[in-house]
Amino acid sequence: MDRSGMTSQVVATPTFVVRPLTLNTFRYLYRCARALKFIPALGHRFLMDIYRQTILGWWWLVIRALLPTLGIIAIFQHVPSFQPEGLPYGLYVISGMLLWTILSTTLLRCTRSLRRTQTLQMKLAIPKMIYVLGSGAIPLVFFCIFAAVLIIGIGIEYFSSGIMYLKFGWNLLLLPIPVGLVFLLCIGIASFTSVALVFARDARFIIPLMTQLWFYFTPIIYTIDIMPPSWQFVIMHVNPVSPLIEMLRWSLFGVGTWDAMSLAVSATICLLVFLLGARFLMRTEWVLNELM
Amino acid sequence: MLDKTRANAPKKRRSRSRKLRPGPGHAIEIHSISKWRGAASHITRFARNESLQTLIELALTIRHVKGHRKGKADDKMLEPLLQQVTVNIERGSVVGVIDIGGKSRAALIRILGNSEAPSTGVIRFFGKVAAFGQLGASAFPYMTCRENIEFGARLVGVPRLDIQAAMERVPKFSGLGEFLDMPLRRISKAKIADLGMSFACCLDYDILIADEIARARSETVQTSWQNYLAQAPGCGQTVILGSRNVSRLEGQCTHLLLIKATELLDYGPTSEIEKRHAGFLDEARTTPIEAEDQFASADEEDEDGEVM
Numbered sequence: 001m002d003r004s005g006m007t008s009q010v011v012a013t014p015t016f017v018v019r020p021l022t023l024n025t026f027r028y029l030y031r032c033a034r035a036l037k038f039i040p041a042l043g044h045r046f047l048m049d050i051y052r053q054t055i056l057g058w059w060w061l062v063i064r065a066l067l068p069t070l071g072i073i074a075i076f077q078h079v080p081s082f083q084p085e086g087l088p089y090g091l092y093v094i095s096g097m098l099l100w101t102i103l104s105t106t107l108l109r110c111t112r113s114l115r116r117t118q119t120l121q122m123k124l125a126i127p128k129m130i131y132v133l134g135s136g137a138i139p140l141v142f143f144c145i146f147a148a149v150l151i152i153g154i155g156i157e158y159f160s161s162g163i164m165y166l167k168f169g170w171n172l173l174l175l176p177i178p179v180g181l182v183f184l185l186c187i188g189i190a191s192f193t194s195v196a197l198v199f200a201r202d203a204r205f206i207i208p209l210m211t212q213l214w215f216y217f218t219p220i221i222y223t224i225d226i227m228p229p230s231w232q233f234v235i236m237h238v239n240p241v242s243p244l245i246e247m248l249r250w251s252l253f254g255v256g257t258w259d260a261m262s263l264a265v266s267a268t269i270c271l272l273v274f275l276l277g278a279r280f281l282m283r284t285e286w287v288l289n290e291l292m
Numbered sequence: 293m294l295d296k297t298r299a300n301a302p303k304k305r306r307s308r309s310r311k312l313r314p315g316p317g318h319a320i321e322i323h324s325i326s327k328w329r330g331a332a333s334h335i336t337r338f339a340r341n342e343s344l345q346t347l348i349e350l351a352l353t354i355r356h357v358k359g360h361r362k363g364k365a366d367d368k369m370l371e372p373l374l375q376q377v378t379v380n381i382e383r384g385s386v387v388g389v390i391d392i393g394g395k396s397r398a399a400l401i402r403i404l405g406n407s408e409a410p411s412t413g414v415i416r417f418f419g420k421v422a423a424f425g426q427l428g429a430s431a432f433p434y435m436t437c438r439e440n441i442e443f444g445a446r447l448v449g450v451p452r453l454d455i456q457a458a459m460e461r462v463p464k465f466s467g468l469g470e471f472l473d474m475p476l477r478r479i480s481k482a483k484i485a486d487l488g489m490s491f492a493c494c495l496d497y498d499i500l501i502a503d504e505i506a507r508a509r510s511e512t513v514q515t516s517w518q519n520y521l522a523q524a525p526g527c528g529q530t531v532i533l534g535s536r537n538v539s540r541l542e543g544q545c546t547h548l549l550l551i552k553a554t555e556l557l558d559y560g561p562t563s564e565i566e567k568r569h570a571g572f573l574d575e576a577r578t579t580p581i582e583a584e585d586q587f588a589s590a591d592e593e594d595e596d597g598e599v600m
Contacts (some may be wrong), residue, residue: 015404123425
């Protein structure tokens with residue numbers, strides 16, 4: 001190789017700075033923001049873990065995302081009390097699953113992220129939060145699949161019955177709020193569970209069970225009206241996801257019951273959990289480094 | 293008509309993200325770097341025997357080690373690897389890092405290569421950094437060697453264009469072009485290491501940081517590597533090397549950095565250092581390397597526990 005012509009550039013400002021771990025949550029989040037460029041490659045790696053050495057390849061993602069939901073729709077559309085007013089049951093479930101898929105897959109996948117990437121963590125000293133965020137690529141793909149199915153479903157309804165269920169207007173602008181809040185909530189929870197999984201593998205058995213239980217306390221396959229009033233209060237104000245799902249349905253179809261109070265409660269819970277998770281991850285980072 | 297005028301107009305110069313100004317003259321500023329590791333603490337005990345009891349012990353001791361970052365923790369808990377290392381490394385120097393035992397050297401090079409955060413201190417790099425230790429980040433045996441190298445480089449944040457440019461130079465540099473498109477599991481480990489080393493050199497970044505790189509097996513790589521080292525000072529490129537074999541380092545390096553008992557002993561041109569610290573270098577040559585702890589940490593491959 002001939003390099004006789006070249007000289008490296010002389011730079012006055014440092015191009016790269018290595019610093020010790022921080023103990024300030026907001027500085028930690030700032031460092032995470034600066035390391036966001038690592039996420040695409042990491043996400044690609046996590047996605048590849050799912051479908052590598054398979055014949056169907058990418059199609060596995062679609063199949064795994066959709067099959068359970070189609071089963072739910074096929075069975076529960078025959079239960080009269082579950083039917084929502086002014087919306088076909090299929091659209092009702094898929095719009096709920098649009099948000100729920102983010103929660104379930106983020107909890108499941110991001111919990112494994114730190115344990116899966118131990119060899120990489122020995123080589124790349126970036127905030128551990130980036131590894132957790134990087135496996136968020138999987139829920140993102142699942143979300144896109146459900147969004148595509150929802151659009152197809154709306155189209156089918158439009159052409160078969162002639163009713164346009166999607167409500168066009170400023171309400172569509174509210175769509176990113178529930179999605180973002182649920183993602184923050186899950187990243188916050190996964191920060192705790194991913195560290196727990198490094199120490200004990202019990203976490204991977206607990207997470208799916210808890211997610212399943214949580215699923216029944218969220219109005220996805222049933223409407224909230226069929227519950228007794230005391231349960232309605234619990235579901236709307238204790239479970240931070242329910243008002244967000246109702247809000248998502250309202251912003252899409254104009255159907256759903258949510259109020260500012262329950263939204264405020266759930267937004268506070270989501271942000272708080274995210275910040276606590278980031279703080280926890282920051283403070284356990286050096287323990288993880290020594291374990292590697 | 294319009295097209296013609298556009299074609300004749302002088303091309304707008306691309307704005308550069310970093311301004312070119314006369315720099316401070318050194319490539320790396322290392323400022324009071326320290327590193328402790330919890331050797332005697334319960335962390336190691338937990339890593340050796342993962343049970344509920346060791347986990348509880350670990351949880352109970354962590355509060356005592358909280359001063360870890362500032363070095364205030366109990367000395368019995370923490371093992372120092374580096375203490376207050378401050379040195380400026382000039383552009384265009386080939387630096388060999390030497391210590392007795394090899395632990396401090398490995399720690400310093402891991403910290404420089406951004407594989408590990410220091411406990412205290414700041415390091416400033418002036419120029420693009422290629423860290424050889426990082427570049428082997430991806431190992432998928434069924435993917436080809438080329439895909440693995442590219443993906444590993446992308447994982448540690450090397451831009452795509454740089455990867456492509458480097459990949460074109462790798463066959464000429466290494467003479468192992470025919471192995472690039474074979475699945476990783478069919479190539480011997482020595483060849484993989486050679487290819488990775490060639491890639492790190494072909495990136496042609498301003499700063500190259502490498503531990504144990506100087507052990508090329510193939511002859512072509514060895515001669516290319518010698519050429520690279522010989523040309524580096526002229527090109528203003530900085531290389532930082534660490535090796536178990538001290539005498540080999542002395543032959544390759546223009547500067548030596550000596551670490552004695554976790555503290556910086558001296559830094560300077562090789563000839564001067566050899567005169568001043570002949571006794572230390574002899575000791576480094578004869579002392580065997582301590583075995584470094586290597587916990588097996590293969591990525592798990594399990595897909596059960598899936599609900600919904």
